[in-house]
Amino acid sequence: MMVATHGFQRARRPEQIEARRCAILDAARAMLGSKPVADISLRELSESVGLAKSNVLRYFDSREAIFLEVLDENWVAWLDGLSESLTPTSDDSPFAAEIHVASAVAESLVSQRLLCELMSVMAGVLERNISADFARDFKRRATVNSGRFASLIHSQLPHLSEGDAAQFAKVTLVIVAGLWPTAEPTESMVVVLNEMQAPPASDMFAFGLREGLINQLVGLSARAATRTS
Known part of the structure; x- marks a missing residue:
């Protein structure tokens, strides 16, 4: 299938480049609504936005880089929602706070199908075909997201060290x-x-x-208690 690229002009001004990138990301989001990331090729994505593959690659490193961008925006949106939904519990029984927080995190992730899917292929697939520059930028943003999640956990469970909260954030990604x-x-x-x-x-x-x-959270709290006893 040939892509209709007549009238294509390379975006040169910053606002033109951003508009073209947004169009590509919009197409990626739309396709992810009906099929898994593994079934979406760069050719198919390019056709959906009306560009040749070579033109799409002017704005993104690769197919994988496009989906990592979608992952990052969904990650940030999830954290925004989680920061508003996490509330303390009045139950003071042993580990009630940990169960409450872990359950809230799990419930919030279950509703984020796309985020979970992209997290599941992040390390094994999406990070395998990107440049060092893009990898550096994405890892910086991923570190910020993970740190923000750890801070949310630490704010709810201050008896955990910042290191323990960071560990929980990492393990959450692995479990998902x-x-x-x-x-x-x-x-x-x-x-x-x-x-x-x-x-x-x-x-x-x-x-x-x-x-x-x-x-994980109960275990981290139990270990923290032994360090302070």
Whole structure:
């Protein structure tokens, strides 16, 4: 399929470049609404925005760089929502605060399908085909996002050290990345899971994420208590 690129003019002014980048990101977001990132090629993405692949690559390093940009904006938006939704609990029973915070984090992530999907392929796929300059910039932003998440956890659980909160932030990403593939099984696997009378995959993801985060946060708090006793 040939791409209709007649009338294409290279964006030269900063506002033109930004507008072209936004158009490409809009196309990527729209496609991610109907298919997983693994099924979206650079050719297909280029065609959807009406540009040749070479023209898309004038604005982004690669297909992977485009999706990392989408990941970053979803990461920031999730943190914005989480900062507003995290509230203290009045339950003062042992580890109630940790369970409350971990459950709130898990619930907020379950509602962020796209973020979870992109996190699940971040290290293994999306970071494999980018330049050093883009990698440096993305890692800087990812570090800021992770640090912001750790600060939110520390503000809710001040008895945890900043290092412990940072560790929880890192482990959260690992747990999401590990569990997410099970949330969207293939058609064949759905048949098998139904035969086994297993819960829906989405329910198993939500349960596994909540339990994993609770165990991590309770464990970190228990270790912190032994250091101060």
